[in-house]
Amino acid sequence: MSTVLRYLFFICIVKPLVLIGLGLNVYNRQRLPSKGPAIIVANHNSHLDTLVLITLFPLKLLKNIRPVGAADYFLRNRFLSWFALKIIGIIPIYREVCPGTKKNPLTHISAALERGDILIFYPEGTRGQPEKLQSFKTGIAHIAKRHPQVPIVPVFIHGLGKVLPKGEALLVPFICDVVVGEHIRWEGSKEAFMNKLSSTMKELAFKISFPAWE
């Protein structure tokens, strides 16, 4: 039942909203993975980021696409958690690990990668200030180290922070840019990997020229 709703939601609401209501300008679309396992790493400015990234993939991959979202935010009430888990298909991640528990917060992520899913991951951890890139948290490095064979695809998104920034409910249409980068993999050390990731992201942001938004 919820699978049907998920497809209906993406076909009838998300695709028209993203492709006609907003409009996308995709650079290097051919670099997107055509099958899992893979991790899409993107900057995060708006709830729409996830919908846009899912729209980039063909519908037949929809069942394999799993955005990683904060459990404390998306599971905070029953309706939201049903919507996040069943319709968007998130993998909940617990941002604050309780000191007493031994449970690894990345277990579900590893399981999904072993199933061959395509994960969407926001290393900034939160949407933050609109259209500003924040420093990356190192969770992604742990995942990369555990799964060195999984390609990590950096994607830079611009414009959605203007369309629907954090704390706003009013959606204002703009055409958005999506720049897909070359695959990167685990580099041997956490530091090297994180440097590689942030420098790639900055290069991607540099590729497009966008109007001022002060």
Add this chain to the structure above:
Amino acid sequence: MRPELASPNVLWTLGSILFLLALATVSKKIVQRINPRIDLSLPAHYINTWWIIVIPLALAIATSKGLSILLFAFVSFMALKEFFSIIPIRRTDRRVLFWAYLTIPIQYYWIAKNWFEMFVIFIPVIVFLILPVRVILIGNISGLVKTTGVIQWGLMTTVFGISHLAYLLVLPPKYNPNGGGAGFVLYLILLNQLNDIAHAISGKAIGHLSVFPNLRSQKTYEGLVFATSLTVFLSLLLSQLLTPLTHIESVLAGLVIGLGGVIGDAIMSGLKQDLGIKQNNTNEQMYTRILDNMDSLMYTAPLFFYFLKIT
């Protein structure tokens, strides 16, 4: 069921355009098959653009008045969105831009109701007075003039300008026994697009003296003379088929459409140059697809409309 907007002349014209387009598409394929090294990117670009213009237009004309109005409202929306995506704006202007989008359904509602006075004054007067109020209510005063000016400019071209095509399209047949409102629209779009093509070809082939030396546009005096005369000539031919204009009136209409198109094109090029946007037709930059192809039409539509009004 007979379509409410189509007269026999309009259907014949549409049919001929579709036939010529199909012919052009097939011959392009054949030329490419015979000699793959010939560069056909310019003709291919125009053929594609024409398909994109003609198919929705034909559908709108062949179905109903309501659908035609919706079609042009949609074109206005896409054009305004492109415009808002390339201009610099302030964070606090999001709500003002949202209001600006809301003018589209209202402006096209006047058309559906045939309320001519509101159609004419809504954007140039009412919106012009109200939008700055929204900016002042938000309270970010520094940059007020720039913001309101830019937004009003976008609304005048993409909403007010384009909506004249829709108003023409739904004009009652008594104004144009030859082709009805659809006849005017077809006449205007055909001349406008052919004028653009004539400029693109002649600017490259015979042009030397640039009309706008400070613009990166290819408009030349030689091209201007060639394209304008061609447009006036075509205007004389087409006006017999599609409009009630006399010979003198169609010469004037040809001049209005030809010269107005050049001005619209030049101003839009200037805008893009000012904003630092490259003018190219690559697949990667699709920001200004509608603005690029309709820049001249956004100027000629109101010009031609009021030209008809006073003749």
